[in-house]
Amino acid sequence: xxxxxxxxxxxxxxxxxxxxxxxxxxxxxxxxxxxxxxxxxxxxxxxxxxxxxxxxxxxxxxxxxxxxxxxxxxxxxxxxxxxxxxxxxxxxxxxxxxxxxxxxxxxxxxxxxxxxxxxxxxxxxxxxxxxxxxxxxxxxxxxxxxxxxxxxxxxxxxxxxxxxxxxxxxxxxxxxxxxxxxxxxxxxxxxxxxxxxxxxxxxxxxxxxxxxxxxxxxxxxxxxxxxxxxxxxxxxxxxxxxxxxxxxxxxxxxxxxxxxxxxxxxxxxxxxxxxxxxxxxxxxxxxxxxxxxxxxxxxxxxxxxxxxxxxxxxxxxxxxxxxxxxxxxxxxxxxxxxxxxxxx
Numbered sequence: 001x002x003x004x005x006x007x008x009x010x011x012x013x014x015x016x017x018x019x020x021x022x023x024x025x026x027x028x029x030x031x032x033x034x035x036x037x038x039x040x041x042x043x044x045x046x047x048x049x050x051x052x053x054x055x056x057x058x059x060x061x062x063x064x065x066x067x068x069x070x071x072x073x074x075x076x077x078x079x080x081x082x083x084x085x086x087x088x089x090x091x092x093x094x095x096x097x098x099x100x101x102x103x104x105x106x107x108x109x110x111x112x113x114x115x116x117x118x119x120x121x122x123x124x125x126x127x128x129x130x131x132x133x134x135x136x137x138x139x140x141x142x143x144x145x146x147x148x149x150x151x152x153x154x155x156x157x158x159x160x161x162x163x164x165x166x167x168x169x170x171x172x173x174x175x176x177x178x179x180x181x182x183x184x185x186x187x188x189x190x191x192x193x194x195x196x197x198x199x200x201x202x203x204x205x206x207x208x209x210x211x212x213x214x215x216x217x218x219x220x221x222x223x224x225x226x227x228x229x230x231x232x233x234x235x236x237x238x239x240x241x242x243x244x245x246x247x248x249x250x251x252x253x254x255x256x257x258x259x260x261x262x263x264x265x266x267x268x269x270x271x272x273x274x275x276x277x278x279x280x281x282x283x284x285x286x287x288x289x290x291x292x293x294x295x296x297x298x299x300x301x302x303x304x305x306x307x308x309x310x311x312x313x314x315x316x317x318x319x320x321x322x323x324x325x326x327x328x329x330x331x332x333x334x335x336x337x338x339x340x341x342x343x344x
Contacts (some may be wrong), residue, residue, distance in 0.1 A: 016097040019043070024107060028094060034060070042221065044109040044202040045102055046148060050158040051090040058089040058163070065098035085272025111204055112139060112147075116197045117173065122259040125180045126225055127191055128165070130173055131199055138171040141238040143230040144314055144340065147174060150200040151186040159202065160186035161226035163316065163342070167235040168184045174201070177228040206338050208233075208314060214241045217311035219334075221301060221325050223251040227260060227314035229342065233314055234264075238271050245273045251297030251321060255290050277304060298324035303328040310331040315341035 006251050008049045012030025017037065019025070020308045028037040035047055049055035056076035062085045069077070074207050092098075114131035122128050133139060143165055148159040149263055166175035193199065210218070210233060218237060220230040230248060261278055268274045279293035280302045293300045298321065304310075305328075313329050315322050322341050329339055 012095050015094050018097070018099040018105065019096070019107070021099075023104075030094045030096070030236050032090040032092055032094055034094055034098065036187065037094060038089065042111065042206045043107065043144060044111065044148070045089060045106050046161070046205045047090055047159060048148065048161045049090070050153075051156070053088055053091045058086065059239045060089050060092075061085055061101040061227060062087045062092070063099040063101065064290060065096050066092055066100070067095060098146060105278050106205075109205065110136065111200060111202050112136060112174075114174065114199045114201065116195050118195060122177070123257055125176050126259065127158070127180070129178060129190055129193060130166070131174045131201075132173050133171075133174070134198075139204065140171060141168055141204035142206070142208060143168055143210050143233040145204040146229070146342075147176075147201040147203030148205065149176075149186055149190065150202070151189040153185045153228065158185055160184075161205070162186075162190075163206075163225075163232070164204065165228035165231045167239060169236065169239050174203075175228075177225045177231070179225040192258075206328050206342075211312045211338075214244050215310065217302070217309055218244065218246040219249070219305065219311055219313040220247065220328070221251075221313065221315045221317070221321075222250045223297060223317035223321050224257075224343070226273050226344070229316050231260065234267070234274070238267065238274065242271060245275075248277065249297050249304075249325075250276075250278045250318070251300075252278060252280055253278060259314035275304070296324065297321060298328050301325055302328045302331075305329075305332050307331075311338065313339045317344070319343045331332055 016028050016029040017028055019028040026041050041290055046057040048057050066087050068083055069209045070091050072091045077086055110220050113135040117130045117132045120128040146161050146163040148161050150157050150159055154226045162176045164174055164175045166173055178190045180188055181193045222230045268276050277293055277300050279295055279297050280290055281296050311334055315325050323344050326339055
């Protein structure tokens with residue numbers, strides 16, 4: 001009742017939004033959430049939970065005008081972030097002029113219109129979807145970055161994050177690797193697409209940055225649809241540095257969950273410095289023909305990687321896998337600042 005009364009009785013008038021010390025300035029109607037107003041003005045900072053405050057992606061650094069931190073934000077913010085003025089844009093209501101900062105590259109994020117070119121079933125619940133760009137016709141991104149697909153829902157459009165699996169040297173298309181999640185709004189939408197359907201998404205997003213020193217070894221570790229950024233990184237890498245050392249470790253539960261293995265083995269034949277290791281974590285009768293590694297993938301990382309080698313690592317998969325692999329890499333001498341990861 002209080003929220004309804006506020007909406008009906010209180011007028012905040014027109015408020016100013018100042019981004020990055022005047023680099024971008026907006027005049028918006030007060031009383032609405034900051035994230036909502038930003039999206040209406042085509043400023044697409046990341047958000048994957050539909051404004052519910054549960055993903056923590058829409059963080060902004062508020063300089064002035066944000067008011068007190070709300071209980072709905074505290075679970076997504078550390079004490080250090082709260083002290084430094086970090087807020088969730090989806091929970092911050094505009095009641096006065098607001099001054100905040102975001103990474104510069106987020107101001108370059110765009111909305112893209114695309115059309116489904118192909119869909120391929122990779123496993124029983126993972127599908128590859130290739131989107132041809134329509135407007136703009138090309139996207140510039142770094143290997144390992146992601147886009148946010150706009151999907152319809154009963155409550156209006158929602159955005160969900162998916163890594164770009166196609167390499168950066170093919171800017172006219174975006175390829176996604178999507179796992180079907182039971183009851184998932186976006187994954188269900190994407191799995192039901194057919195060639196010719198239109199799809200909108202924003203991007204690119206993400207902090208992955210490939211070290212351009214060819215002497216630095218690259219390690220990619222993934223599981224499930226965590227393959228997507230790995231595929232982008234690896235193919236981009238060998239287009240630019242044909243002799244660079246790279247390891248791909250990929251964990252699957254059973255033989256039926258394995259995909260892309262043959263294409264990576266072919267790439268390893270073309271580039272002997274590329275090493276491919278797949279491992280199955282479940283012992284099932286149907287997997288008796290498997291001659292690769294067994295056990296959780298961090299065990300393979302520990303088995304094959306030499307210690308004290310200059311390397312950079314990219315990890316994408318479940319949280320338990322990420323934490324286990326990070327420990328192994330740290331023990332091998334890889335510093336935490338050289339380990340990039342994305343948990344899901």
